[in-house]
Amino acid sequence: MGRKQTAADILDSESPSIEPGTEQRYARVIGPRGNHQHEVEFTDGTRTLVTLQPRFRHLVWVKRGHYVIVDPSLGTTTEKVGGEIIHVLFPKHIKTLEQSGQWPAEFSRKRQETPEKDNDDDDNSDNDDDLFVNNNRPVMSDTESSSSDEE
Template identity: 45%
Template sequence: MSRRQKSARQLLYNTPYPTPEEKIARVLGGRGKHLYEIQLIDGTSTLATLPPRFRNVVWVKRGGYVIVLPVEGENKIGAEIVHVLLNEHIKQLRAESIWPKEFDSSQEATKEEPRISEGADEEDDIFINDNRVTVEESSPEEDEDEDD
């Protein structure tokens, strides 16, 4: 079995539990060269690297969660990603009360209530794509007025 297959099976079939030195973090965005900006539970942000065994096996999305191992030193990189958490893993960690409360409250704050328009035209709710040229259609009555 190749290294890629072992990493994929480990990711999909094993529920990861953070050890005392590991921490759960939220991914704020990718910075290139397998570096990701992460936010720790205490609110600090740092760079984390994705080890070669996970590259081309799993993709880390912005807003996703990872388990990281903090790295000591004066580098810009403050942690190494040990495991990428999928939705099934997060549900399991919440069920076992391992999931940090800080990430639950911030996730609820970002959810928006669906917008209900009362008495407004449906045309107001239609998305307007600014990347396309808009063409105004004219009615046949306006065309006759222009000819006169």
């Protein structure tokens, strides 16, 4: 199987192929840790370090907040690594899983609870405490500048 075929399989896969098996679990990526390793959080809240399969490494970029399917039985060559990412879920996969009722409720709540940008900034626009203060410049008050003008 060539690189183009693998990319097509990843991007065009349908819901029956993305369902996790008996040992496989859904996880949310917390962040990359280097050397194709990512910290993930499972539905029960446990966190572990997993590796990305070599066939995905130059095709898919896994970022913080993405959802993946992890097989904990793979990649247990060291005690730090707790599994291997076997599938990266795209928004269309998640939508299909939600419609079929197979998506975990824990992740549905976390997706809905993500903070949106508040529009309350207009109410506090006159508050000078929120402004950026440049510590690299001396602070001159109005009295100092007026006294230097008089001389």
